[in-house]
Amino acid sequence: MFRLHREGIRIIIISCIIAILLGFAFTYIPNPYRTILILAELVMLFLILYFFRYPDRQLVNPDPRVIVSPADGKVVVIEEVEEKQYLHERRIQISIFMSPLNVHVNWSPFSGEIQEREYYDGKYLVAWHPKSSTENERTTLVIGQGNQRILVKQIAGAVARRIINYLNVGDKVAAGDEMGFIRFGSRVDILVPLDADIQVEMGQKVKGNQTVLARLR
Numbered sequence: 001m002f003r004l005h006r007e008g009i010r011i012i013i014i015s016c017i018i019a020i021l022l023g024f025a026f027t028y029i030p031n032p033y034r035t036i037l038i039l040a041e042l043v044m045l046f047l048i049l050y051f052f053r054y055p056d057r058q059l060v061n062p063d064p065r066v067i068v069s070p071a072d073g074k075v076v077v078i079e080e081v082e083e084k085q086y087l088h089e090r091r092i093q094i095s096i097f098m099s100p101l102n103v104h105v106n107w108s109p110f111s112g113e114i115q116e117r118e119y120y121d122g123k124y125l126v127a128w129h130p131k132s133s134t135e136n137e138r139t140t141l142v143i144g145q146g147n148q149r150i151l152v153k154q155i156a157g158a159v160a161r162r163i164i165n166y167l168n169v170g171d172k173v174a175a176g177d178e179m180g181f182i183r184f185g186s187r188v189d190i191l192v193p194l195d196a197d198i199q200v201e202m203g204q205k206v207k208g209n210q211t212v213l214a215r216l217r
Helices: 006-026 033-051
Strands: 002-004 053-055 066-068 073-083 089-098 105-107 112-120 138-145 148-156 163-165 178-182 186-192 212-215
Touching: 002 006, 006 033, 033 053, 073 186, 089 212, 112 148, 112 163, 138 163, 148 163, 148 178, 186 212
Parallel strands: none
Antiparallel strands: 002 053, 066 212, 073 089, 089 186, 105 178, 112 138, 138 148, 148 186, 163 178
């Protein structure tokens, strides 16, 4: 079962009002065109409702050493990178591409305290572009637990134009807690230590709160 996410309520209400007004206007259009337009309108409403769905999911693995996927989508990057801004060391980056048909709720992949949070108003390159991680609009979080620090980026794509993040520096967060929402296609990057045991592979489809991405040693 799923419910509708609060970020979509305003859009859904506006869409329903527009649909009702268009429905009255369509009464002046003869068939079969009227039927086609009404069906197209219903399909659009369904897609909007489907996009803002919020599935009820329980964390699949409560092990504090586990990094759980923060989003639904497909793994498009697994590579070693140099993180110069927050962690100042080399890390393994796991990137998840979220298509417009994926659930767009984002969950915390790790338990700890929010040590860093920064929003960057950048470009809107396609989400799978290599430079989207450093040049696109994004929100970056560093979650710390003991001597472990995990970096998470919510990245806007060519279509996504709004990143929502509910966390602030000093907040305590548990793996599986809601972290935010991204509208209409996007990407999430997770940077884990080099010695982490990676549990996914390129091209693999993952589910937020369900798929284990990595295990810390």
